[in-house]
């Protein structure tokens with residue numbers, strides 16, 4: 199969107215204010231500059247040249263979570279998410295050393311693997327606790343980042359692409375191939391979820407592959423205004439997936455929303471989520487157990503306001519026998535995780551998380567489910583801080599944990 203298009207679209211805002219009570223940042227600060235209407239006015243000022251790009255304007259714009267709750271309720275159809283992306287892209291992005299290192303890691307799987315290995319060692323040595331003691335975890339920095347170390351996990355261990363998994367040989371009826379999108383989080387946080395998804399899908403008769411050479415989905419760069427960097431990542435992923443066939447499964451709603459929007463033909467149009475993929479599937483081959491389990495589910499903003507598939511997630515969860523299902527109260531309000539927001543704006547992120555944690559104290563579930571890894575990390579860190587006894591799982595991990603029959607030995611070796 200160029201300047202003229204941004205201005206034209208901001209003019210669709212009639213300043214009615216209906217979006218204000220739905221905006222998480224405005225609810226906290228009660229500052230018009232932190233509301234959708236206020237941010238649209240700032241965009242208009244910037245794009246028309248009436249306002250300078252100064253620290254105060256940036257603070258309000260950078261404070262936006264990108265949750266798009268405002269867009270979902272706007273009667274005038276203001277495309278707030280696209281407007282914010284275009285506005286951020288028109289501001290000069292700050293260049294920092296950490297940004298360059300982070301960008302390199304987003305693009306290179308080998309480097310991510312090495313970095314994740316280092317994080318796992320640091321976690322085992324208790325360095326996270328040490329850094330947390332000497333620094334403040336409510337400010338951006340090492341102590342805040344270290345609060346997520348306990349969730350660093352092993353990379354996914356799946357069969358090589360193109361090679362039929364041992365489990366496939368056990369299936370009479372291979373129903374097609376599902377390619378897993380691992381993005382940048384697989385080596386650090388998503389390994390167990392990807393393995394769980396592979397086990398579930400193989401039980402249902404799919405061949406599952408994890409193509410090599412994947413990069414970050416590009417959502418972080420895109421929403422931070424780094425359109426060129428996001429386009430490079432999309433190109434790298436397209437090269438990995440285009441030419442293949444069958445669905446591409448992305449377990450994280452944030453990655454999925456971006457991939458479906460920016461991935462294009464032969465890639466983005468094949469991307470799907472677990473709740474959509476399993477929506478019409480017969481789950482009988484999973485032999486789901488019928489044991490009582492109290493599950494609270496959290497619906498990430500990308501699932502609810504962007505993909506609008508929170509109903510599919512709930513419907514799938516309701517098909518699990520024995521599960522007592524409870525929605526996390528105020529699920530339409532962002533938890534504060536929002537990509538890197540929990541690192542860059544920790545105080546606001548924790549203010550938004552607090553009522554969710556209060557609700558979890560009252561509800562006391564066995565398991566909290568979420569459909570996005572970033573929200574999961576933010577929620578899990580809060581749950582640890584409050585010393586609550588519950589697991590945080592992805593949808594794939596929950597379904598995998600409810601599969602009844604013992605797994606064939608080859609499935610354990612090769613998830």
Ligand code: SF4
Nearest residue numbers: 211212214215217272
């Ligand atoms: S609801 Fe839509 S039209 Fe009304 S103030 Fe918010 S963005 Fe503008």
Ligand code: SF4
Nearest residue numbers: 221262263265266268
């Ligand atoms: S995207 Fe979310 S945080 Fe940003 S203005 Fe809209 S409702 Fe508020």
